Amino acid sequence: MNEIDIALTVNGERVTERVEARKTLVDFLRDDLGLTGSHIGCEHGVCGACTVRVNGEIVRGCLMLAVQCDGATIETIEGLSDSGEIADLQAAFEQRNALQCGYCTPGMIAAAQDLLKRAKENKSVPSRDAIREHLSGNYCRCTGYHAIVDAVESVAQARAGNKK
Amino acid sequence: MKPAPFAYTKARTLKEAVALLAKHKDDARLLAGGQSLIATLNMRLSAPELLIDINGVKGLDGIAKKGKFVEIGALARHAQVERSELIAKHAPLIALAMPHIGHPAIRNRGTFGGSIAFADPAAELPACLLALGAEIDIAGAKGKRKVKADAFFKGLFETALRPQEILTAVRIPAADKNTRAGFSELARRHGDYAIVGLAASARADGKGLADVRLAYFGVGATPVRATKAETALAAGNVDAAVAALDLDPPDDVQATGAVKKHLAGVLLRRVAKQLMEAR
Numbered sequence: 001m002n003e004i005d006i007a008l009t010v011n012g013e014r015v016t017e018r019v020e021a022r023k024t025l026v027d028f029l030r031d032d033l034g035l036t037g038s039h040i041g042c043e044h045g046v047c048g049a050c051t052v053r054v055n056g057e058i059v060r061g062c063l064m065l066a067v068q069c070d071g072a073t074i075e076t077i078e079g080l081s082d083s084g085e086i087a088d089l090q091a092a093f094e095q096r097n098a099l100q101c102g103y104c105t106p107g108m109i110a111a112a113q114d115l116l117k118r119a120k121e122n123k124s125v126p127s128r129d130a131i132r133e134h135l136s137g138n139y140c141r142c143t144g145y146h147a148i149v150d151a152v153e154s155v156a157q158a159r160a161g162n163k164k
Numbered sequence: 165m166k167p168a169p170f171a172y173t174k175a176r177t178l179k180e181a182v183a184l185l186a187k188h189k190d191d192a193r194l195l196a197g198g199q200s201l202i203a204t205l206n207m208r209l210s211a212p213e214l215l216i217d218i219n220g221v222k223g224l225d226g227i228a229k230k231g232k233f234v235e236i237g238a239l240a241r242h243a244q245v246e247r248s249e250l251i252a253k254h255a256p257l258i259a260l261a262m263p264h265i266g267h268p269a270i271r272n273r274g275t276f277g278g279s280i281a282f283a284d285p286a287a288e289l290p291a292c293l294l295a296l297g298a299e300i301d302i303a304g305a306k307g308k309r310k311v312k313a314d315a316f317f318k319g320l321f322e323t324a325l326r327p328q329e330i331l332t333a334v335r336i337p338a339a340d341k342n343t344r345a346g347f348s349e350l351a352r353r354h355g356d357y358a359i360v361g362l363a364a365s366a367r368a369d370g371k372g373l374a375d376v377r378l379a380y381f382g383v384g385a386t387p388v389r390a391t392k393a394e395t396a397l398a399a400g401n402v403d404a405a406v407a408a409l410d411l412d413p414p415d416d417v418q419a420t421g422a423v424k425k426h427l428a429g430v431l432l433r434r435v436a437k438q439l440m441e442a443r
Contacts, residue, residue: 002171021172021215024202043165044203045270057243057272063202064273067172068195068217114268136354137267 006070010035011079019066026050026061028069029076037077037106041139048138051107052076058114077106086113088158092151100142108138112152116159125160128153167205174217178224178303178332184216185328186305194218194330196239199266199274200282224277224332229254233335238277242266245276254338257296257345257365261288264347267355280316281331283323283386286357288349290317291387294379295363298336304329317386342368346438348431349382352418358382359418362431366439372400373439378432383413383424393432402436 007016010033017032024043029035029052041047043062050061053075080086089109092098099105115134119126126134131152132145140148172195175181185192191213195201204210218224218239225239227248234255236245245251246262265271265279265288279289280300293300293313300311302325311324318324325331339345349361361381366373376394381387388411396405406429413424 002169004172020169022167022169022205024166024206027166043206045199045266048267048269051269058269059273060199060269062206063199063270065172065195065198065202065215068198068219111269133263133354134268137269 004067004070006067008069008071009073011075011082017066021065021067023066024062025052025054025059025064025066025069025074028066029061029074032066035076035078037081039103039106041103046137046139047104048107048111049104051110051138053080053110053114058110077110080110080113088155089113089116089151092155093148096147096151096154098143098147098151099140104138104140104142108135108140108148111135111138112148112155116152116156119156120159125156125162126153131156165206165208167202168208168211170205170212171214172217173214174220176220176222178221178330181216181218181221181330182303182305182328184214185330188214188216189328192216196278197241197274199270200278200284218330227251229338230335232338234338236276236334236336238275238281238331238333240276242271242274242276242279243268246271255296255336256339256343257292257347257363258289258336260345260347261292261363264288264349264351264355264358264361270355276334277331280334281323281325283317283321284357285320285385285387286359286361286382288347288358288361288363288381291361291363291379291381292347293334293336294387294389295365295377296336297365297377298334300324300331301333301335302329303332308332320385322385344368344373344439344441346435348434348438350427350431360413360424360427360431362428362435363387364435364439366398373398376439378435380411380428380431382418383411383428390428390432397432397436397439402433405436406432 039049041049045060045063052061193212195215195217224237226237252259298313316324344366346364349358363379366376376398378390379387392408393405396408413421
């Protein structure tokens with residue numbers, strides 16, 4: 001029972017692999033599938049660098065085991081980027097200097113997109129406070145966060161049809 | 165770090181989970197949301213031989229109103245509870261507390277029952293259950309039993325759960341028009357464990373309050389009630405309630421005991437205001 005076969009969908013592709021029970025989702029994505037866009041920071045759920053989507057909901061890739069993802073649909077930053085879903089967020093991060101070393105950026109964008117997607121469903125535009133609150137689980141050690149909040153806010157406004 | 169090797173199996177029913185625990189005893193740990201367990205595995209603070217994944221057990225994730233109570237299944241995710249209209253309407257204190265539990269990605273996985281069974285002294289939900297006078301359902305090889313929240317939290321990460329028992333659900337009295345709830349916490353970063361927090365419930369009684377229950381967290385080994393302050397607040401005197409706070413919080417990595425005690429008074433004033441306002 002220490003190694004288990006799993007079948008899942010990652011960024012739209014079917015994947016079957018044999019994994020050790022102890023392997024975390026983010027290690028599986030990085031080491032077995034070569035999807036190194038999801039980063040590993042603290043490995044205990046504090047920093048948010050490993051944030052990925054599982055069945056449509058963001059999770060900590062370090063706090064879920066790969067074996068638990070049998071049958072699941074996973075989206076990593078690579079998938080979100082290739083589909084164009086976050087193209088405007090990526091552009092806003094670049095334009096507003098919302099990243100310096102970039103280590104936190106994949107997780108930061110996955111968390112921001114989660115907020116914006118939900119806001120769109122509720123037909124609301126998140127305030128700066130709501131943006132800060134939603135991104136509170138993602139550490140950035142470079143920017144001081146202001147530029148990140150600026151970038152996310154500008155995309156929130158643009159997606160709601162407001163010019164800023 | 166990476167976890168030490170372990171075996172993994174899925175329980176499909178509660179009966180199966182109870183049987184697996186009875187068989188493997190202390191070598192096994194239950195895996196629910198995993199938001200604390202997997203962190204301790206990664207840090208090798210815990211190294212079980214077997215993880216019993218109960219995420220697929222049916223019927224443990226419901227949220228329902230049953231008579232005068234709201235029942236929340238142990239496997240209900242924090243995010244599910246946070247977005248529940250039933251919780252917003254019938255369990256306002258829980259609704260107030262949910263946004264403070266971890267971060268969105270944590271709330272998507274973490275479970276209501278897991279947080280209570282783990283009983284971190286700085287966690288929100290154990291204090292909420294204490295403030296609400298909740299009842300906790302437990303299943304084990306010898307059958308089912310119920311424990312009141314007042315008797316559930318016994319020490320640091322220690323609860324009334326016996327080895328090989330499983331927490332299955334929590335029941336809280338459903339709110340009515342006279343129910344008042346208050347919640348506030350101070351944390352270094354939103355979503356982190358609290359430096360100090362306060363969960364409170366009361367009943368509006370004319371212009372005043374009755375049945376005040378103040379449950380502090382982050383001030384000791386377990387959530388604790390400030391009973392003298394409860395009496396003073398029910399008598400309508402906030403200053404006296406703050407003066408009557410008989411807490412003796414130890415120093416920890418976040419703050420000294422003296423700072424925590426001061427902050428407990430600050431929170432009491434904020435929460436008292438919430439309790440006085442109409443729901």
